[in-house]
Amino acid sequence: EVQLLESGGDLVQPGGSLRLSCAASGFTFSSYAMHWVRQAPGKGLEWVSVISNSDGSTFYADSVKGRFTISRDNSRNTLYLQMTSLRAEDMAIYYCAKGGDGSRYSFSDYWGRGTLVTVSS
């Protein structure tokens, strides 16, 4: 059974930093691209970033480019999102999602339950 467990969400002040983690199990982690998608309270889904399975190539949403960094540790079956210079508009539930294949150009076929990031002074 595919499982994705996000952690690291917290209350952080504007301008602060946070690192999210996503522990994956139930599939061959190194074979699939992985995504981060966020959802502000009461709002729709916003795609954040993707990392490919093998060469670690990445894409980012314009709203986070230069501030967020996606990475993965295939030996630990873990996905990360390093977030810096956090803004009020970054406040959201952050979902980790498994890609449908190894390519960055993939839909998301399994999702975690999310971790809440609150940005407030």
Added chain:
Amino acid sequence: DIVMTQSPDSLAVSLGERATINCKSSQSVLYSSNNKNYLAWYQQKPGQPPKVLIYWASARESGVPDRFSGSGSGTDFTLTISSLQAEDVAVYYCQQYYSSPFTFGPGTKVDI
């Protein structure tokens, strides 16, 4: 960036009736070299993460009831629920994964 729009914003359908949701992309998401539309549909129920229903515009995810179907190509797509059940009350999103950023539509809320 590719802008995704959905219509309607919300709809109420009687049990057993058909529900139709439309999704339009600001540019084609059909990749000519493999003739695939890079378009997925997701269902999100309150307090839950999204769940993929359809990918490649018309391929149904394993385990998804066959009352859900996807159609369309290029820039215009449709999600159809052929006979609405109570458990289908949710928000439905389309997403293009043709080019980064992989944008979602704003969502369509389906009620009974």
